[in-house]
Amino acid sequence: QVHLEEFGGGLVQPGGSLRLSCAASGIIDSITSMAWYRQAPGSQRRLVAAITDFGRISYADFVEGRFTISRNTKNTMYLQMNSLKFEDTAVYFCNVNTALSYWGQGTQVTVSS
Secondary structure (H helix, E strand, O other): OEEEEEEOOEEEOOOOOEEEEEEEEEOHHHOOEEEEEEEOOOOOOEEEEEEEOOOOEEEOHHHOOOEEEEEEEOOEEEEEEOOOOHHHOEEEEEEEEOOOEEEOOOEEEEEOO
């Protein structure tokens, strides 16, 4: 079992920055990849960025170089989000994969003036 807890969401103006954190506890030695997803109202959940246990990183096209995913320990992942846009407003979810896939409860990011 892996338990996930996200931190760092909030309200920010367009062009601003936020840093999301995801702390995993439990069977963290078996984690093969970690990722951030987001889901806007009325939309499907979409991959934002992912990082594998080998450090391979991928981003969705809409990130356009504005976000950076990182993982500083086996159990902590971050998403630095810069130059935020209105359309980045969504609930952001932490996802961790072992033999199973685990999800955090989500953290709201609202970009508004």
